[in-house]
Amino acid sequence: MKHLYFVLFLLLVLSCQKKANDDSAVLIKTKPIPKIQVEANAIEFDSALVVLYENQRLLEFYRATGFKTVWQSASNRKVILNAIKESDKEGLFPENYQLKSLTSFEKKHPVLKEKELVTYDLLLTLNTQLFLTHLKTGKLNAKEIYSNWDIEINPFDVNTVLAEAFTKKEMAFVVNECKPNAFVYNQLKVALQQIEEYPDVDFTPIAFTEKIVANDTNVKVIAVKKRLKYWKDFNSSDSLTAIYDEKTVAAVKRFQERHGLAPDGVLGVGTIEALNFSKANRKKQIIANLERWRWFQIIPDTDYVIINIPDYKLTVVENQDTTITQKVVVGTVKRRTPVLTSYLRTVVLNPTWTIPPTILKEDVVPAMKRNRNYLSNKNILIYDSNNNVVAPENWNPAKPHNYRYVQEPGPNNTLGEMKILFPNHHSIYLHDTNHRNLFGLHNRSLSSGCIRVEKPLELAGYFLNHSEKWSKGKIDSVVGTRKTHYVKIEKKYNIYIWYWTAWSQKGELHFRKDIYDYDLALYDKLRS
Incomplete structure (x- = not known):
């Protein structure tokens, strides 16, 4: 005892x-x-x-x-x-x-x-x-x-x-x-081995002052060539001159492709920024990504949607084969797209758009105080607590949260012609946009947190093709009515909105810009 x-x-x-x-x-x-x-x-x-x-x-x-x-x-x-x-x-x-x-x-x-x-x-x-x-x-x-x-x-x-x-x-x-047995995790381990093969060199940052294009002569091109040789994108035995020649342009394009940059061969701010990353920081980036993949776990199903936020890319996998790849627009640094796992539930054709609290506070209220017709110019109606429409001149700026703000369906609707809902705590979804030009940009961290998709009706049609009622013609017909229509997605598709900025592909290292500055901060926490 x-x-x-x-x-x-x-x-x-x-x-x-x-x-x-x-x-x-x-x-x-x-x-x-x-x-x-x-x-x-x-x-x-x-x-x-x-x-x-x-x-x-x-x-x-x-x-x-x-x-x-x-x-x-x-x-x-x-x-x-x-x-x-x-x-x-x-x-x-x-x-x-x-x-x-x-x-x-x-x-x-x-x-x-x-x-x-x-x-x-x-x-x-x-x-x-x-x-x-x-x-x-x-x-x-x-x-x-x-x-x-x-x-x-x-x-x-x-x-x-x-x-x-x-x-x-x-x-x-x-x-x-x-x-973990995920393919990307195993490829990240390969990337970690690959990065170790590079010599330890302290990079002197290449300053960006102006764009350098083919056939320009600029003393910075010498440093660029050295950096490209270090990363094995440039293997020419020619002397390192200041001329931005054809071989160097080709090497820059290879480097840009590996870093998710527009492969235009132009030495702009994004390319110079990527060239300035050292081996030590790339290694930290890989280690941070390995930790995230231990969190993500193995994808347990065969049919799913996966979105890599920093790569601005949506991929649909069916029976373990990639069937659709589309560009996406994701949240800005201030309004970050969250990392989450869910499942697709509903396609909404001709959606209305209810202004969320953050956008109301930061964008709409200041604009309405400047111009009472701001919302009506965008086909947005104001509703009071009794669901009555309120005229802009009767709107009370001291109590903006007492109202509901709804944009009617139509060609100028913020959500475009379609949105796809999935359960989550952040009120985000996939949707169309009335700003189609954004998909031509390289940096697509531009939304308020939701994810805009490049070809929305094609995506909606894909998820509804398990129902005989929803042919392309039927979808186009419903969209043409400009009336909101909800359609349940019958087949189970999980959706994974994840964040990874490094991997190895066909023996090559690939990196993406850490748009939310997660990588080095996570590495420091791992080391502490």
């Missing part, structure tokens, strides 16, 4: 301490796991030793072992130590898992005393739990970092997984199973 009281006292004291711990799951209640069959030469130890680690997950694990050691097998230890040692290939950091201490214990393993073996066992389990959890679900909690991201991380019970590894003697298999 004295021993029991001592353990309870320790639990009480330790639970009140504010000591930091690398494990985000500290003191979170976990479900008990089945009893783990330990080897005959396992060492039994006092449960109070586990309590001192202040880690509920560790306590639950060793409770299942009967408070006996589990790492007697040299092969199991070798698998985990090697995996932790090579965790940098996954964009993780070996030092986060006390690799130096673990390696030191392992070297002395044959001569370790019983007490030291127990300490090593606890330390190895603790860091294995942490490593496998980071590998499976990411090191950081996306919801704590981004308030406008809706990511559902699949529950991961590391103790059950680890218990299975010991029971079935499949430690290597379990480690591999914890690694």
